[in-house]
Amino acid sequence: xxxxxVVGIAASHGxxxxxxxxxxxxxxxxxxxxxGANGAGKTTLLRTIAGIHRxxxxxxxxxxxxxxxxxxxxxxxxxxxxxxxxxxLFASMSVADNLRVATSAGRTGRWTFESxxxxxxxxxxxxxxxxxxxxxxxxxxxxxxxxxxxxxRVLLLDEVxxxxxxxxxxGVYASLAVVAREGTSMIVVEQDLRRVFxxxxxxxxxxxxxxxxxxxxxxxxxxxxxxxxxxxxxxxTAGDGx
Ligand code: ATP
Numbered sequence: 001x002x003x004x005x006v007v008g009i010a011a012s013h014g015x016x017x018x019x020x021x022x023x024x025x026x027x028x029x030x031x032x033x034x035x036g037a038n039g040a041g042k043t044t045l046l047r048t049i050a051g052i053h054r055x056x057x058x059x060x061x062x063x064x065x066x067x068x069x070x071x072x073x074x075x076x077x078x079x080x081x082x083x084x085x086x087x088x089l090f091a092s093m094s095v096a097d098n099l100r101v102a103t104s105a106g107r108t109g110r111w112t113f114e115s116x117x118x119x120x121x122x123x124x125x126x127x128x129x130x131x132x133x134x135x136x137x138x139x140x141x142x143x144x145x146x147x148x149x150x151x152x153r154v155l156l157l158d159e160v161x162x163x164x165x166x167x168x169x170x171g172v173y174a175s176l177a178v179v180a181r182e183g184t185s186m187i188v189v190e191q192d193l194r195r196v197f198x199x200x201x202x203x204x205x206x207x208x209x210x211x212x213x214x215x216x217x218x219x220x221x222x223x224x225x226x227x228x229x230x231x232x233x234x235x236x237t238a239g240d241g242x
Pocket of ligand 1: 013014016018036037038039040041042043044045
């Protein structure tokens with residue numbers, strides 16, 4: 001059974017329809033990459049799943065339970081965690097306090113302060129440092145760690161490699177590989193298709209607010225995904241939301 005099911009989700013910014021009837025599902029331990037050009041609606045979709053942006057219509061189900069109008073903090077408590085674009089850490093608070101803040105979600109499980117630090121070893125020497133003093137890659141690790149502290153059923157990651165050096169991106173994805181091995185489901189928004197093919201089980205391509213194609217990573221080619229990216233192949237497969 002799917003951990004997360006998104007059924008017919010639509011979301012707007014004022015009069016602009018940013019997400020137009022998206023269907024998606026993510027199985028236990030599955031990594032789904034969400035790709036598409038700037039403005040395709042990826043961030044709005046993740047924020048809508050997380051309950052930060054209100055859906056105009058459609059449903060989000062977690063383990064078969066419809067989340068309805070549950071606000072963002074309730075969704076975190078239910079098991080939906082978002083690592084937002086830009087990280088949004090408490091810059092003057094220590095790394096340890098940034099992680100501990102997430103225990104207020106009240107979910108217990110495999111991830112504790114100790115196991116998060118073990119999975120993200122680059123944080124160990126920095127626990128007492130203000131989060132704002134860390135490098136971009138280290139800050140991204142804190143953001144991932146903070147999300148893990150809520151013991152999510154599904155982790156939503158929005159452009160985690162944005163603005164990081166290639167070495168830092170390697171570090172972030174190495175951390176995510178550890179998380180994936182622990183069975184946490186993920187939706188990853190990523191612009192770098194090489195990374196997408198390296199880290200995901202399934203790919204969904206968004207164009208102008210819709211999922212225009214999706215499939216197992218092993219069944220798709222980079223050229224195919226690039227074609228969907230710019231809409232060249234959209235006409236042939238429109239409506240294929242899975
Ligand atoms: P990017 O990779 O640039 O973040 P995206 O695929 O994540 O793109 P969104 O950020 O979800 O796309 O944007 C979808 C559409 O909604 C775009 O047309 C964008 O201009 C618009 N949009 C996004 N945020 C807002 C906002 N706060 N107010 C008004 N329009 C917005």
